[in-house]
Amino acid sequence: MNTLIIVIAHTPLASALKEVAMHVFEAAKEIMVYDIKPDDAPEEIQANIMQDIQQYEAVDQVLVLGDLVGATPANIGVKVAQLLNQQGINSEFFSGTNVCMLLNAVCYRSLPLDALEAKILEGGQKGMKSIDCTCQSS
Structure with missing residues (x-):
């Protein structure tokens, strides 16, 4: 399965997440990232993402990852996923x-x-844990 991964988040989170992933997996360099600034036009970003996806051949599926549901990056991501699903x-x-x-x-x-x-x-x-830090060290 050829999966394209796209991260769309408030600047600089998308790039930072990719950097961390590349530290662990060399394959992470194939991730597309979009750091959204406050003055970015959502429609332009959507169009850029859709155009950038066309550079990848034989994409079977696309994962779009965002930071905050309801925020501009997430709204862009939802729209991109919807458009891709409409395209099959x-x-x-x-x-x-x-x-x-x-x-x-x-x-x-x-x-x-x-x-x-x-x-x-x-x-x-699994990545979310509450660690008890009230223990006294001796």
Whole structure:
């Protein structure tokens, strides 16, 4: 399965997530990132993303990862995923992206989208922990 991963987030988060992922997986350099600035025009960013996707041959599915649901980057990501699905390219949008979600997306990118979705959400949840720091050290 040839999976394209796109990260759309408030600047500089998308680029930072990619840098962390590249530290772990060399394959992460194939991730497309879009750092959204406050004055960016959403329609222009959407058009740029759709045009950039055309550079990739034989894309079977696309993962679009965003930071905050309801914010401009997420709204762009949802629209991109919708447009891709309308074009017959299986696509999914995920919000609340953290490093563990992105690492699982890269690691398991050859899985079909439904199985990949489960791995991404599992990674995101496993990456969130509350550590008890009230213990006294001796």
